[in-house]
Amino acid sequence: MSSLTEKDRPIVQLLLNTGTCPRCILRFCCVGSQTLYRRPSKDLMKDLKEFLRNNQEKEDTVCFDVADPPCKRIRLEHTEGGPVDLNHNGALQQIPLLDEENTTVEDSALRVCNVCLGILQEFCEADFVKKVCQKVNSADYQFTSFVFSVSLPPQLSVRESLFEVSLVFAHPETDEECHFLATACPDCFKPAKNKQSVFTRMAVIKALEKIKEEDFLKHFPCPPSSPKNLCVALEIQCNNGAVFVAGRYNKYSRNLPQTPWIIDGERKLESSVEELISEHLMAEFKADSFNFSSSGREDVDVRTLGNGRPFAIELVNPRRIHFTAEEMKGLQQTINNSSDKIQVRDLQLVTREAIGRMKEGEEEKTKTYSALIWTDKAIQKEDIAFLDDIKELKLDQKTPLRVLHRRPLAVRCRIIHTMKSQYIDEHHFRLQLKTQAGTYIKEFVHGDFGRTKPNIGSLLNRTADILELDVESVDVDWPPTLDS
Numbered sequence: 001m002s003s004l005t006e007k008d009r010p011i012v013q014l015l016l017n018t019g020t021c022p023r024c025i026l027r028f029c030c031v032g033s034q035t036l037y038r039r040p041s042k043d044l045m046k047d048l049k050e051f052l053r054n055n056q057e058k059e060d061t062v063c064f065d066v067a068d069p070p071c072k073r074i075r076l077e078h079t080e081g082g083p084v085d086l087n088h089n090g091a092l093q094q095i096p097l098l099d100e101e102n103t104t105v106e107d108s109a110l111r112v113c114n115v116c117l118g119i120l121q122e123f124c125e126a127d128f129v130k131k132v133c134q135k136v137n138s139a140d141y142q143f144t145s146f147v148f149s150v151s152l153p154p155q156l157s158v159r160e161s162l163f164e165v166s167l168v169f170a171h172p173e174t175d176e177e178c179h180f181l182a183t184a185c186p187d188c189f190k191p192a193k194n195k196q197s198v199f200t201r202m203a204v205i206k207a208l209e210k211i212k213e214e215d216f217l218k219h220f221p222c223p224p225s226s227p228k229n230l231c232v233a234l235e236i237q238c239n240n241g242a243v244f245v246a247g248r249y250n251k252y253s254r255n256l257p258q259t260p261w262i263i264d265g266e267r268k269l270e271s272s273v274e275e276l277i278s279e280h281l282m283a284e285f286k287a288d289s290f291n292f293s294s295s296g297r298e299d300v301d302v303r304t305l306g307n308g309r310p311f312a313i314e315l316v317n318p319r320r321i322h323f324t325a326e327e328m329k330g331l332q333q334t335i336n337n338s339s340d341k342i343q344v345r346d347l348q349l350v351t352r353e354a355i356g357r358m359k360e361g362e363e364e365k366t367k368t369y370s371a372l373i374w375t376d377k378a379i380q381k382e383d384i385a386f387l388d389d390i391k392e393l394k395l396d397q398k399t400p401l402r403v404l405h406r407r408p409l410a411v412r413c414r415i416i417h418t419m420k421s422q423y424i425d426e427h428h429f430r431l432q433l434k435t436q437a438g439t440y441i442k443e444f445v446h447g448d449f450g451r452t453k454p455n456i457g458s459l460l461n462r463t464a465d466i467l468e469l470d471v472e473s474v475d476v477d478w479p480p481t482l483d484s
Helices: 006-017 022-028 041-055 105-110 126-138 172-184 201-210 213-219 273-285 325-338 352-359 381-389 441-446 456-460
Strands: 082-086 092-094 168-170 232-235 243-251 289-294 303-316 342-350 366-375 391-398 411-425 428-436 464-474
Touching: 006 022, 006 041, 022 041, 172 201, 172 213, 243 273, 243 352, 273 289, 273 303, 273 325, 273 342, 289 352, 303 342, 303 352, 325 342, 366 441, 381 411, 381 456, 391 441, 428 441, 441 456, 441 464, 456 464
Parallel strands: 303 464
Antiparallel strands: 082 092, 168 232, 243 303, 243 342, 289 303, 366 428, 366 464, 391 411, 411 428
C-alpha cells in the first residue's frame, strides 16, 4: 500500500491484532485517498497483510500518541515480542502478532470491527450502497441536491473519536457500554421528554471530555474487544426539504372557519379554508403534512372579499417539488373548481425567507371592512353623517370576552383611520372602516359591555350591534401579483 509508510507498521499490526477493520486502520493512519476506501474489505485486508510481510524484517521503534478515545494518550512501541498496549488496569501488556499460518484473510475480514462495529465493513460494500439507492429511487422523490446523513450508536464515541456522517444504525450487543459514564459524570445525562434514552451522542461526548483518564481505563478496555455481531441498520430514511406555497384567498361563506373548528375534541363544522386549499396541495406535492399561516384571520361568520387575504402553506417532506408556472395555474384552478366557498389567486412557490414578509409589521398594516349595523333607536341619515368626518380615532380595547379563553387579558390601543356611512333605514346602516390591523371590529360596534372605548354605540348614544361583517381588503403587498 503506497499510502502507508514504515511509521504506520506498528499501528497497522496493533489494530489488526485487536480486531480493527481495514477501513478504520486506514483512517487511523490518516490515509485520505478515497480510492482505497472504495475497494472491497477483503482486498484491503490482503493489502494490509502484504504490507506487514514486506516490512517484517525491518527493525524500528516508534513512539506515538493515540488520541482516541478523546484525551486518552497511550504509549505504544514495537518490541521484540510485538506491540504492547495498556490493559484493563492501565498496565502494559503484550499483544500477540497475528498467526499468519492459521489465520486466513477471509477469517480476519469476517471479524466484526472493534471500533466501527461493522459500519465500515458490510455497510460500505457495493451491495448495501445499492440497497440505499433502491430505497431512495422507490420513494419517488424529486430533488436537485441532497444531504446524506448517518445516525451512529453513541457507544462509538466510547470506542473511538466522534465519527459523524449520518442512516440510523444501532448495536444492541454494546448498548450498555456507555452506562458507566452516567455514574462517573451524572450531570451529563439528564432525561428529556422527547428522548427515549439519556445516552445521546452529545451526552456521551460531553462525558468523555469530562471523565479522567484513570477513571475511563478502570471501566473500559483499551483497545476495545471485538463484538460478535455487526451493527444493525435500523432504517433508511428519506426526507425532502419543505416547499412553501403562497397566495391569497377569498372566503364567501359565513359558515366556514379559517382553520378546523374543534372544541373539546368535537368538530363543529365539516371543513375550513385551510383544509379546502391544503388537500389539493398535499395531493399534488405528495407531502406528509402541512403548516398553514396567514396575514391575520377572520371569524367563521365573516367573509373575505376584494383581493383576498395573503396565506402561506409549508408542505412537509414533499415527494414532488418542481412545478412550472402553468402547472401552478392549473392547481389554482383545481382548488377554485372544488368549492364555491373559497377562491384562491396568485398561487406560487416561494422561499421560507419570503414568508417573513407576510408577518413584517403586521400591526402597522391597514385593513378595510364593511359592517352592517343595527340600532335600537330610530336613526336618520343626518344622525350618522358625523361619522364620515372622524379621522384617526384612537380606541382602547380590552381583550374581548369571546376570545378571552385563548388571548391574554390586556388593553390594546388601536386606530380607526377613516369611516364612511351608508344609510339604509331607521334601524340599519352600513359602515366602511379603514383600521389598523388587529382591531376588533365587532367590539368597536357594540362596545363589548364597555370593554372597547369609544364605540359606535357610545358615539351614537344608543345601543348598536353588528349583523354582518366583510373584510374588503388586507393591505399587505405580498405575495407578488401574478398575471391572470
